[in-house]
Amino acid sequence: MHSDLILGTTLAAAALAYVFKPKKPKTELEASSVTVPVIPTYLPLQLDGVLHYILTTLSGKDEMEFLRNITNRFGNTINFRGFNRDFIIVLDPSSIQHILAKNQPNYEKGPELQAIFHEFLGSGIFNADGETWKTQRQIARPHFQTSEFKDAALINRHVDLLIKAIDKQMAANPGKPIEVQSIFCRFTLDEATEFLFGETVHALKEENSEFATSFNYAQAITAWRFRVPLWRYLLPKKRLLKEIKNLEEFVYKIIDNAMAREKVRVEEKERTPGSEKEEKGKGHATLLDHFLAEQEEHNFTREYLRDMLLNFLLAGRDTTASLLTWTMWHLSQRPDVVDKLKKEILDVVGPTAVPGYDDIKKLKYQKQVVNEVLRLCPPVPFNIRQSVEEDVLPNGYYIPPGTPVSYSAYSTHRLPDLWGEDALEFNPDRWGPERVGSIKPFMFVPFHAGPRICLGQNLAYTTAQVTLTRLLQHYDIKASPGFQPQNLGDIVLFSRNGVEVLIEKKSIAA
Numbered sequence: 167m168h169s170d171l172i173l174g175t176t177l178a179a180a181a182l183a184y185v186f187k188p189k190k191p192k193t194e195l196e197a198s199s200v201t202v203p204v205i206p207t208y209l210p211l212q213l214d215g216v217l218h219y220i221l222t223t224l225s226g227k228d229e230m231e232f233l234r235n236i237t238n239r240f241g242n243t244i245n246f247r248g249f250n251r252d253f254i255i256v257l258d259p260s261s262i263q264h265i266l267a268k269n270q271p272n273y274e275k276g277p278e279l280q281a282i283f284h285e286f287l288g289s290g291i292f293n294a295d296g297e298t299w300k301t302q303r304q305i306a307r308p309h310f311q312t313s314e315f316k317d318a319a320l321i322n323r324h325v326d327l328l329i330k331a332i333d334k335q336m337a338a339n340p341g342k343p344i345e346v347q348s349i350f351c352r353f354t355l356d357e358a359t360e361f362l363f364g365e366t367v368h369a370l371k372e373e374n375s376e377f378a379t380s381f382n383y384a385q386a387i388t389a390w391r392f393r394v395p396l397w398r399y400l401l402p403k404k405r406l407l408k409e410i411k412n413l414e415e416f417v418y419k420i421i422d423n424a425m426a427r428e429k430v431r432v433e434e435k436e437r438t439p440g441s442e443k444e445e446k447g448k449g450h451a452t453l454l455d456h457f458l459a460e461q462e463e464h465n466f467t468r469e470y471l472r473d474m475l476l477n478f479l480l481a482g483r484d485t486t487a488s489l490l491t492w493t494m495w496h497l498s499q500r501p502d503v504v505d506k507l508k509k510e511i512l513d514v515v516g517p518t519a520v521p522g523y524d525d526i527k528k529l530k531y532q533k534q535v536v537n538e539v540l541r542l543c544p545p546v547p548f549n550i551r552q553s554v555e556e557d558v559l560p561n562g563y564y565i566p567p568g569t570p571v572s573y574s575a576y577s578t579h580r581l582p583d584l585w586g587e588d589a590l591e592f593n594p595d596r597w598g599p600e601r602v603g604s605i606k607p608f609m610f611v612p613f614h615a616g617p618r619i620c621l622g623q624n625l626a627y628t629t630a631q632v633t634l635t636r637l638l639q640h641y642d643i644k645a646s647p648g649f650q651p652q653n654l655g656d657i658v659l660f661s662r663n664g665v666e667v668l669i670e671k672k673s674i675a676a
């Protein structure tokens with residue numbers, strides 16, 4: 167009893183000290199700039215605001231629209247303070263440019279975000295700053311040059327399997343709508359594992375593949391921590407660690423095999439002098455091979471390579487699945503757009519030819535459609551950085567040091583001031599030659615921007631466009647009556663209830 171009283175008093179005293187802690191005097195920079203407006207709350211520690219947000223996420227409401235409503239009410243630069251901790255959100259393109267490009271070194275991933283992702287992603291590219299990030303980016307870059315996937319053979323091989331999986335579902339449930347989100351997630355998992363590791367996990371074939379289940383779980387828990395950082399301390403970790411171990415078993419097997427292969431290659435090189443002149447990174451089939459080619463210089467550990475592979479998988483898999491899913495949703499609502507797409511495919515690729523990179527480059531209208539999907543449904547709807555030093559945004563607002571600063575592609579892409587009165591409408595024509603000039607840099611940031619711009623951007627467009635071309639050569643896509651998707655604003659923008667569309671087998675030439 168006595169010890170409870172002491173503990174209770176200590177905690178209460180600590181809480182009071184935190185709430186009423188004396189304010190630091192303003193720095194010179196702070197005094198000469200504007201304070202970001204704080205969203206009004208009424209309880210100490212902004213408990214009402216924090217609870218409102220937590221209840222919004224728990225009740226399954228649309229967090230992206232929640233945020234958009236707040237910024238509509240309080241402005242494009244706001245401080246969503248909780249527990250006396252600042253959390254700044256910026257929407258205007260010049261602030262986004264400042265954070266992602268002009269003063270990028272001052273806006274890191276930072277220790278708080280890294281702690282949220284730590285168990286799953288370790289020190290991989292997605293979760294690293296400084297030299298660790300730079301090294302991974304430099305070594306990985308050659309694997310993402312378009313020459314690596316120009317014939318789109320790997321993508322097309324997986325699209326063959328995707329079409330088979332769709333046909334199978336249609337045969338099992340004739341005339342019924344198909345939930346495409348989960349199929350696309352399995353498709354992109356297969357494609358990405360082969361592109362990155364050289365080995366696919368066969369998620370399309372085996373609906374409940376162990377790797378896919380573990381990956382989905384680890385990602386879902388990490389996403390909860392991302393949305394409500396408090397969960398990091400409250401959610402049990404036992405299952406998370408078990409699922410991560412499953413992933414590691416699979417990944418370590420690939421790493422060990424690749425390391426053995428690389429050892430043989432190095433020994434052979436030593437036996438045949440002169441072959442070391444070969445260009446670094448050239449001729450390496452997988453991303454892992456690119457890293458192992460640098461092994462002598464960097465001495466990467468198995469753990470480092472595990473982090474690297476899981477990070478690339480996280481970065482590339484769901485994002486592309488999200489893009490394909492929302493594309494199908496918008497097409498199901500717009501038969502006029504489907505008709506135009508089909509006409510273009512017939513003219514450029516033909517009714518049955520398998521498209522390569524050069525073909526899809528000619529599909530101009532299709533690219534407009536994909537961009538319009540990326541605008542309204544950016545796969546990464548919300549992104550966070552943390553300031554290192556204090557700073558001032560181009561619009562005069564003060565950023566304290568060590569503060570989370572976020573931008574939301576979802577909200578910026580929907581601002582009528584930037585996109586016009588039809589900002590909320592799906593209109594691929596806004597990307598046509600007459601209007602595209604009004605789209606200024608940093609208004610459209612689905613792939614991030616600046617030094618940390620998405621490495622897989624070209625691969626993502628190619629995968630999405632090849633897949634879309636092949637699907638429209640085979641099928642007609644129509645609305646599933648009464649179905650409405652519900653945004654799930656996780657790390658990746660998905661629909662809480664999947665996306666149902668009616669798919670009919672129909673030759674494009676018919």
Ligand code: HEM
Binds near residue numbers: 303546617
């Ligand atoms: C439609 C598909 C995609 C979208 C919308 C997308 C979007 C993004 C965004 C917004 C970021 C910045 C994340 C951050 O720094 O917080 C990013 C980074 C990254 N993306 Fe993508 N991505 C897509 C597909 C891919 C693919 C297919 C790959 C590779 C397989 C990939 C690899 C990466 C990597 C490695 C980074 C980290 C870059 C760095 O920090 O330097 N992405 N992506």
